[in-house]
Amino acid sequence: MALTPMMRQYLEIKEQYPDAILFFRLGDFYEMFFEDAKLASRELEITLTGRDAGEPERVPMCGVPFHAADNYIAKLIDKGYKIAICEQVEDPKSAKGLVKREVIRVITPGTVIDGNMLSDKDNNYLVAVCRIGQSYGLAVSDLSTGLFQVTQMTGQWALNQLLDELIRLAPREVVLPHSLWQDEGVKKSFQELEGTTITSLADQIFTQEQAQQALTEHFGQAKTTALDCWQSPAVCGAAGGLLHYLLETQKRKLQHITEITSYFTQSYMILDGIARRNLEICKSLRDGGKKGSLLSVLDLTRSAMGGRMLKAWLEQPLIDIKAINERLDAVQELVDSVLLRDELATALKNVYDMERLTARAAYGSANARDMLALLASLQMLPPLRQALTNCQSKLLKRIYDQFDTLEDLKGLLESSIAEDAPITLRDGGLIKAGYSQEVDQLRAVARDGKSWLAGLESREKEKTGIKSLKVGFNKVFGYYLEVTKANLNLVPEYYQRRQTLANAERFITPELKEYESMILGAEDRLVELEYNLFVDVRNQVAAEVSRIQHTALLVAQVDVLVALAEVAARQGYVRPEVNNSGVIEITEGRHPVVEINLGPGCFVPNDTYIDTDRHRLALITGPNMGGKSTYQRQVALIVLMAQVGSFVPASKASIGIVDRIFARVGASDDLTSGQSTFMVEMLETKQIMDHATSQSLVIIDELGRGTSNLEGMAIAQAVIEFLHDVVGCRTLFSTHYHELAELEGRLAGLKNYATAVKEQGDEVTFLRKVIRDQASKSYGIHCARLAGLPGQIIQRANQLVQQLEFNQRAAQEVVAGKTQVAASVEQLALFPEKNEEHDEFKKEIVALDIANMTPLESLNYLYQLQRRLQGKK
Structure with a gap:
């Protein structure tokens, strides 16, 4: 059997868009067929049916209502699919044979423009x-x-x-x-x-x-x-x-x-994906959401445009000191002037997304509600510019000078678009009274006709004596007079039958027919005219897209600056000094996100000093949960905030420009590519070694934990030496290998720091304070107790630690004993070769089974050997 013409049309169009799901318009539905139908029914959880298409079996089919299609399309786009929208491109009334259809747009994940x-x-x-x-x-x-x-x-x-x-x-x-x-x-x-x-x-x-x-x-x-x-x-x-x-x-x-x-x-400052993830700049590590990120703390923007710009600033911190200070000057002015800040914030609350509204206007998809939202935004431009009149900072003055209040477009929209305009464009009610003489005239005709109709029912009831007579309307038969069958004998001769129902008859009169033509003709013409006028207004807006976009960017900048000032005022942030000194000096620095979560006064602040010379590498030892990681990240975030042009959480800060921030923090694996935790750790470390410069800031937290203690410590030391000697960058390196503290003095630019701990008996308190010291314990069992591990495990762990410490001391004594014995052997070598007693000593010592001697036996033998040698003297 041959396919139906409609199905052939579908397949011809589908062939042109093999990688998209084809939404094929049939009446009030978008239909999908064959594999597209199976896929869509599964992904959208809608019923899969079938349709006769000329083949022996019904072809798979599913569909979604035209008026609700956006929601279904959004779900498919979110899953990464592409949608080809196929519409009728000619009037079915005038079409000869099959209505012509074409794909009018392909929606892909990267080409979405619809607001929802x-x-x-x-x-x-x-x-x-x-x-x-x-x-x-x-x-x-x-x-x-x-x-x-x-x-x-x-x-x-x-x-x-x-x-x-x-x-x-x-x-x-x-x-x-x-x-x-x-x-x-x-x-x-x-x-x-x-x-x-x-x-x-x-x-x-x-x-x-x-x-x-x-x-x-x-x-x-x-x-x-x-x-x-x-x-x-x-x-x-x-x-x-x-x-x-x-x-x-x-x-x-x-x-x-x-x-x-x-x-x-x-x-811009370069941030690789590892640093972005570990510093939680715009997404939290917990769930990838905004909450818990730096962005969530700083985002007090009032507009969508401002929110997008703030995110862009955080993702691309500046390295140009002049540009940074221009932003800081603007934030400073807004922090100092509460009145100015409030004026701007009040106006910004009523600004909608001018960028996207204008884009939809130029694209031809904006409706009347979009135009009213744009109008509301335009109405806020004069007060925004007025508030900036007397600003002194260069950036705010430049914004004021470039600010276009778009008065002409505001006037156009105020005079043309009705305040209560509907969302749909083909229902009328779009154009404001007084904008078009023809619209006003057609509305008057329709209004007068409806007034006449309102009185028709009462007039006909009185004239005919039919008390149940009703005037009605439907789209198929138009206006009519409805009479129940019980009253048909009272119907006058001039009534003309229009429709027969089970219990009533519907009629029309010559006079009603005349008014119907007038009313319906006026309404149809009015809807078409209003649509055309709206499109014309929308096109006039689209013609000024460059002006609107430029002003929108200026509004977004103001929004971001006001938000940064607002956060600074609320949280007690200070203006950082940004320079080329190479010094990062922070007094009483705080982690912006942790501080918010803990609440006022709960966060313990810390000082920081690192430079590119004698203090370029801070080696931080201390217990787990002592605050090392939080401290390192807060330093990185304070540097980043300063170069964004934001005030910072500290009582004082001087920031020498950083070209890159590297943040190797925590342990993670990549199971999909078969990489272990340790391999990921090494690859991330390699990234730092390959790309860090002397102007970079590197934070490394607990390197080398994925392998043995000996190898891990060796790798950690080698990395420290490379960063210190070869790269020469500013580094915060935290480690649980306390032995590495011995590097201070051997590496000129390395200084030891530790997180302070208070011990009282069995009680341990982490003070969260970073001090110039070195740690001697990790307090891992104490952390396990805090985590709630069973008491039996904690008790056994303490026993094992004591046993292991004893064994370690014993081993050290063995080594010491063996070393002393070996020294004595070397000392004997100084005796004359032909000395008989020397030969006896030599034979005796060579015969010793040193590997199996206890520490005490080694020391006793050494003591006896010493006595015998002293006797010889």
């Missing part, structure tokens, strides 16, 4: 990668905001740098040439990106010639030439590939992507 599929304070990045020789080009876009940026990585560590940048961006989707995806090294690295969909495209899309053409057509010759894209084939290829993918999936002009900008990773 996005996290307000997170960017939704789509990234393209291209490799030419030893260089990697990276292009990144957020379709929901209009962002489009490029950068380049070159040299020996280019792939590592690329992966670090991808970890920072956490893109929802990566696009790359098919040949690059076949590279096993690249493939393995990219597959480790969490929650990222990988899409490979034909290599020719990334060629410089094709990329140049696409970029020039979209951005114009001036912008692409100014960017020097042509100088780097890898960057050009990545940007062209990204733009091609966006245009192919969205199938429309992207009016809101107006700028292509470049950035350099070297312009």
Whole structure:
């Protein structure tokens, strides 16, 4: 049997989008067939049915209602699937035969623009990668905001740098040439990106010639030439590939992507994925959520735009002292002026996501509610700018000077969009009274007609004597007069039958027919006219997308600065001094996250001093749970906050610029790749050894615990010596190997520190204070007791420790005894060779079974030997 025409149409379209689930519009539903139906029914937990399609068996089918499709699409996108939206592209009434259908858009994880599929304070990045020789080009876009940026990585560590940048961006989707995806090294690295969909495209899309053409057509010759894209084939290829993918999936002009900008990773402090994870900058280690991270402490932003910008600042701390101090000056001014801060905060509360609202307007998907939200935001711009009028800091003054209050767009939206406009665009009620004379006239006609209808029922009841007569309306038959069958004998001759029901008849009169035409004609025309006027207003907004985006970025900056000032004022943070001295000196520093969790006054502050000379490596010993790890991380976070331009949790801080922070903390394994805890530890350590510079800050916590004590201590010492002698970076190195404290004095730049402990009998108190000292105990059994291990285990552990300590002392005595015996033998060698007594001594000593002598026997023999030698003298 031949397939039905509709099913052939479906298969022809599906063939063009093999890697997407095809949402095929049939009436009020999106239908899926064959394998797509099986997949969607499983993932969405909806019923799988069948449909006659001309084949012997019914083909698998499932569907979702058109009006609720967004929720289903969001679930599939969240699972990493792509959705091809297929719509009717001609009016069924005028179609000859099968209605024409086309895919109007492909929604992928990296091209989501709908608000309900996005996290307000997170960017939704789509990234393209291209490799030419030893260089990697990276292009990144957020379709929901209009962002489009490029950068380049070159040299020996280019792939590592690329992966670090991808970890920072956490893109929802990566696009790359098919040949690059076949590279096993690249493939393995990219597959480790969490929650990222990988899409490979034909290599020719990334060629410089094709990329140049696409970029020039979209951005114009001036912008692409100014960017020097042509100088780097890898960057050009990545940007062209990204733009091609966006245009192919969205199938429309992207009016809101107006700028292509470049950035350099070297312009910011570099943080690899290990440091980002261990320092919990934007995600907590516990569950990967925002709670428990540095971001959760600092994020008092009022707008989604501000939230995204704060996160971007934290992920890319500055290394330019001038730029850092400009931010700090602005925060200082806002901290000092409570009134200014409150004025700005009040206005910011009513600012919606101008970036995404404008993007949807330019994209053509914004509804009236979006436009009203944009209007509410525009109405806050004048008071925001007014509050900045007398600011003195350079950054706030620059924002004031560049601030466009967009009065023309505010006036347009205030006059055009009705305050109670509905979400849907085809139900009328979009346009405000007074904006369009024609709209007002049509509304008057419809209103007058309905007023006449309201009186028709009473007039006809009185005229005919039919007390139960009703005036009604439905979409199929229009307006009618309904008479029950019991009263049909009272129906006058001028009533014309329109519809017969079981218990009633429906009629129309010539007069009612005339008013029906007038009312329905006016309503249909009104809906169409309002829709067209709304689209025109939306297009006028879209035409000013660059102006709105620029102002939105300024508003976001103000939001971030106000938030940082607010946190500083609440938490008692101080302004750090940022310089090129190489010295990190912190007085009474605190961990910003732990301090919040403990509550006011509960956190024990600590001082820090490290530099690039005589105090470049702080070796911290002390018990588990003594606070070493918290102390190390707080130093790193204070440095990071300072270079972001934030005040810091301390009573005083001077921060010498850091180019990178490395944080090797704790133990973890990677079972998926078969790597043990110790191997992960070594690989993370290698990362530091390969990339740390003399300007870096390194924190290492408990290195070498994954192997034997002897080997672990040896590795730890070797790493310390390498960091001290070869790299010369500022380092905080904590360890449970107390013996390593002997390195002070041997390494000129190493200083010993310890976490203080108070002992009273069997009671041990961790003071959480870091002091200039060295520890002698680990207090592991005490920690086990605190953790609640059974008393029997604690008691037995104490017995074993005493036994092991005794054995260790005994072994040390044996070694000492053997050493002394050996020394005596060497001493005998000084006697004349022909001395007979010397020969006797020699024979006697050689015959000794030293390995089986007890410490006491060794000492006794040595004593007797000494006596005999003294007698000879």
